[in-house]
Amino acid sequence: MRCRKCPQRAVLGMPRHNTAYCGPCLTEFVRTQVQKAIKAQTMFSPEDRILVAVSGGKDSLTLWEILLKLGYRTDALYVDLGIAGYSERSHEKVERFARDVAKACGSKLIIHTVEEDAGAGIKELANLIKRPTCSACGTIKRYQFNRVAWENKYDVMATGHNLDDEAARLLGNVLNWQEEYLQKQSPTLPASVEGFSKKVKPLYRMTEREVAAYAVVNRIDYLVEECPMSKGAKMLVYKDVLNRLEAESPGTKHRFYWGFLEKQKKAAESTPSMTDSDQATLLPCETCGQPTTAGTCTFCRMMARAKTATH
Amino acid sequence: MKVHLSHPNRDIELQGPKRVADIFKELQLIPEAFLIIRGQDLMTEDEIVKDEDSIEVRPVISGG
Ligand code: SF4
Ligand SMILES: [Zn+2]
Ligand SMILES: [Zn+2]
Numbered sequence: 291m292r293c294r295k296c297p298q299r300a301v302l303g304m305p306r307h308n309t310a311y312c313g314p315c316l317t318e319f320v321r322t323q324v325q326k327a328i329k330a331q332t333m334f335s336p337e338d339r340i341l342v343a344v345s346g347g348k349d350s351l352t353l354w355e356i357l358l359k360l361g362y363r364t365d366a367l368y369v370d371l372g373i374a375g376y377s378e379r380s381h382e383k384v385e386r387f388a389r390d391v392a393k394a395c396g397s398k399l400i401i402h403t404v405e406e407d408a409g410a411g412i413k414e415l416a417n418l419i420k421r422p423t424c425s426a427c428g429t430i431k432r433y434q435f436n437r438v439a440w441e442n443k444y445d446v447m448a449t450g451h452n453l454d455d456e457a458a459r460l461l462g463n464v465l466n467w468q469e470e471y472l473q474k475q476s477p478t479l480p481a482s483v484e485g486f487s488k489k490v491k492p493l494y495r496m497t498e499r500e501v502a503a504y505a506v507v508n509r510i511d512y513l514v515e516e517c518p519m520s521k522g523a524k525m526l527v528y529k530d531v532l533n534r535l536e537a538e539s540p541g542t543k544h545r546f547y548w549g550f551l552e553k554q555k556k557a558a559e560s561t562p563s564m565t566d567s568d569q570a571t572l573l574p575c576e577t578c579g580q581p582t583t584a585g586t587c588t589f590c591r592m593m594a595r596a597k598t599a600t601h
Numbered sequence: 602m603k604v605h606l607s608h609p610n611r612d613i614e615l616q617g618p619k620r621v622a623d624i625f626k627e628l629q630l631i632p633e634a635f636l637i638i639r640g641q642d643l644m645t646e647d648e649i650v651k652d653e654d655s656i657e658v659r660p661v662i663s664g665g
Contacts, residue, residue, distance in 0.1 A: 291645040301643040502636055502661035520664030529662050533633040
């Protein structure tokens with residue numbers, strides 16, 4: 291197979307675009323798509339300071355690399371979950387990328403450990419408060435990313451969610467008719483209230499496979515291994531189903547998610563904005579001050595439960 | 602050919618030469634969920650893997 295843009299050998303066929311690219315042309319294509327995403331969803335400008343949430347996996351390290359290559363002022367935050375083996379290995383990948391790639395661009399890595407909040411790793415904490423590990427983990431990561439971005443005055447927080455992530459989440463939300471979640475599924479969420487950072491997903495136009503191919507071509511040394519807790523996750527089933535549909539009919543995933551974004555844009559003209567509804571429902575947490583719908587936020591309640599459980 | 606698979610990590614032997622597309626079929630894998638890597642290079646589905654080659658079948662789907 292030949293590259294469609296130059297005479298080189300292709301390294302990736304992309305049926306959904308009916309095309310194939312060599313390494314350099316793939317790199318250019320991906321960076322252009324990310325730049326388009328940033329513009330189309332008014333994510334940030336070259337003056338803004340961006341905090342990328344990194345895990346050591348392909349999506350977040352690729353996002354960090356692309357934003358630096360595009361010249362954006364980007365730092366990264368890694369939350370160490372304290373999962374034996376996996377956390378050490380992912381931590382090491384992130385540190386290595388920070389040292390070998392990011393540092394030269396003046397970009398720094400911030401590290402937060404679950405242990406400093408909870409006195410234990412995420413598995414032990416979840417056990418203690420009798421919650422599924424992934425739900426406790428989700429709460430902690432959302433809370434800490436938002437807090438670190440807010441306290442360090444970053445203009446926006448970016449995550450490495452790709453098209454497969456967003457299409458799978460949309461499928462899950464639609465299958466269960468979780469309409470209240472649909473509004474929150476936009477690639478750009480505003481800093482709706484005091485204490486909430488703006489949140490963006492610049493990779494939403496790229497499939498998971500395209501992101502991985504970019505990482506391989508650009509020698510981004512990421513952790514292929516998955517978090518051991520992700521085994522059996524519902525998301526994996528949704529992704530598998532979507533990829534089977536994609537094989538039959540290339541472009542299914544992007545038609546599904548982009549179609550949703552179009553409809554959402556139209557609906558936004560007639561419904562109250564998220565900023566309005568957030569301002570009407572969110573108040574500062576009585577313990578930490580972060581916005582919450584309850585008196586005390588989920589994170590603070592979790593930490594309080596952990597404390598009583600150990601005494 | 603030697604084929605390295607992940608989740609869990611393991612190595613298997615397949616008879617070569619074989620097209621990448623046929624390797625996907627034989628292992629019953631969906632191409633959209635994997636990349637085939639020889640050395641440091643990605644291979645497209647029409648390329649031939651020789652019997653003496655070593656390749657990696659790398660999953661690209663994350664669950665978190
Ligand atoms: S799989 Fe679960 S525990 Fe692991 S990083 Fe994802 S949410 Fe956290
Ligand atoms: Zn090319
Ligand atoms: Zn709180």
